């Protein structure tokens with residue numbers, strides 16, 4: 001049997017593995033103007049001011065947090081700042097956190113390792129390696145959505161974490177970078193923009209920004225009580241069933257329940 005040239009066999013192999021770059025179907029057409037929203041604080045709850053929040057996620061009726069730097073996975077509550085349970089991950093820098101209802105998935109920043117947790121309390125089931133940085137993570141319709149600090153969102157298969165497709169996030173045609181913590185909602189994915197008070201709501205299919213949310217009221221509320229340049233808005237969790245929206249920040253003493261409101 002004649003062997004295929006090396007480069008051809010490689011490209012045939014990779015037809016199955018290369019992620020699909022989604023194209024905006026009507027690229028070139030002017031984007032619809034995104035909604036402009038702001039946050040309204042409904043309740044203020046305690047948050048551990050030493051928690052370098054990288055992921056906030058409801059899982060099986062409980063609230064979990066992934067903390068970075070010398071990080072951990074922890075179960076938290078609205079009643080007290082101290083975690084109810086935690087397991088340290090001393091050798092990595094943990095990042096985004098997602099739940100598929102059964103398992104928790106936790107990214108790491110530059111360690112190229114995904115931790116998969118299972119059971120109550122969560123126990124480490126396996127580690128999967130991936131290429132690139134890990135910033136935010138959320139789960140939507142059988143896929144894990146990952147941000148990595150660029151304007152690209154990648155859609156991973158939860159089984160082996162291979163990238164199935166990707167989309168570029170744009171606001172009226174302009175790529176939006178520094179997308180950090182994510183939260184998957186039915187009608188779009190919320191993303192914190194690192195070192196800003198802005199949360200974007202993004203269309204899964206086209207990457208277009210549907211809404212620009214001004215969360216500066218939260219930074220205002222913690223002003224004078226945070227003491228690090230890195231103490232920025234990060235942490236978005238939607239409570240399944242109630243739809244309550246919770247936001248916090250790295251090293252922030254408060255965790256907020258908010259509603260989104262239109263411009264005054």
Ligand code: DDQ
Nearest residue numbers: 069109134135180194228230
């Ligand atoms: N990332 O979350 C944007 C992905 C990474 C943030 C790293 C921030 C610097 C870490 C230094 C810790 C100082 C408190």
Ligand code: CA
Nearest residue numbers: 056182183236
């Ligand atoms: Ca989240």
